[in-house]
Amino acid sequence: DQQVKQNSPSLSVQEGRISILNCDYTNSMFDYFLWYKKYPAEGPTFLISISSIKDKNEDGRFTVFLNKSAKHLSLHIVPSQPGDSAVYFCAASEVKDYKLSFGAGTTVTVRA
Amino acid sequence: GAGVSQSPSNKVTEKGKDVELRCDPISGHTALYWYRQSLGQGLEFLIYFQGNSAPDKSGLPSDRFSAERTGGSVSTLTIQRTQQEDSAVYLCASSLASDYGYTFGSGTRLTVV
Numbered sequence: 001d002q003q004v005k006q007n008s009p010s011l012s013v014q015e016g017r018i019s020i021l022n023c024d025y026t027n028s029m030f031d032y033f034l035w036y037k038k039y040p041a042e043g044p045t046f047l048i049s050i051s052s053i054k055d056k057n058e059d060g061r062f063t064v065f066l067n068k069s070a071k072h073l074s075l076h077i078v079p080s081q082p083g084d085s086a087v088y089f090c091a092a093s094e095v096k097d098y099k100l101s102f103g104a105g106t107t108v109t110v111r112a
Numbered sequence: 113g114a115g116v117s118q119s120p121s122n123k124v125t126e127k128g129k130d131v132e133l134r135c136d137p138i139s140g141h142t143a144l145y146w147y148r149q150s151l152g153q154g155l156e157f158l159i160y161f162q163g164n165s166a167p168d169k170s171g172l173p174s175d176r177f178s179a180e181r182t183g184g185s186v187s188t189l190t191i192q193r194t195q196q197e198d199s200a201v202y203l204c205a206s207s208l209a210s211d212y213g214y215t216f217g218s219g220t221r222l223t224v225v
Contacts (some may be wrong), residue, residue, distance in 0.1 A: 002154070004154070006154075007153065034213050036213070036216075040130075042216065042218050043116070043203055043205070043215075043216030043217050043218045043219055044155070044203070044216045045216070046213030046214065046215070047211060089154060089155065091155075097172070098160070099145065099157045099160055099168060100155070100157065100214075101157070102147075102154035102155040102156075103154050104153055105154060105155040
């Protein structure tokens with residue numbers, strides 16, 4: 001039973017435009033949400049996180065939005081750059097620094 | 113080392129053989145996790161270590177899977193009598209309790225033929 005779902009397996013966006021990645025979850029006990037980025041043949045790299053007491057967290061070009069009532073979060077990348085082409089995983093946990101439930105990932109391709 | 117190191121990076125094994133996968137976490141990281149990613153799937157939690165203890169083994173798929181950690185550092189994931197459905201990328205991660213997010217290794221790609 002997958003508790004974290006990324007319903008878009010892929011996303012193609014033009015360089016300079018905004019990339020919006022979506023994630024839905026079912027477990028109302030989740031309190032921490034994270035996004036990871038993964039290049040081929042490498043492990044996932046932590047990108048940005050948000051706790052349930054916030055609805056927005058921003059770090060440079062990356063912003064994560066959390067809508068707890070809808071059990072939905074999104075990652076905005078603006079402006080998108082070619083180096084952003086990667087697989088992005090949404091993840092959530094009930095307790096900070098504990099086991100994460102991951103979505104299946106969204107492959108982002110940034111076109112020049 | 114500076115990052116989480118996993119070995120081997122690739123392993124091809126015959127069905128029925130045992131395999132051992134190794135993880136060297138970041139020095140000083142007390143928490144260590146094993147995940148696996150099957151083709152087209154998200155990362156699936158296997159086991160969590162805090163120091164040398166494994167308070168959560170709930171993700172191990174069967175009793176053919178076991179893991180240990182020694183000296184609060186290196187961890188070994190052992191799969192006995194491998195099956196084709198064990199084929200996946202096995203990822204290890206470590207963290208400090210105060211950190212947000214883990215640091216993952218590059219993984220071991222296991223192929224059972």
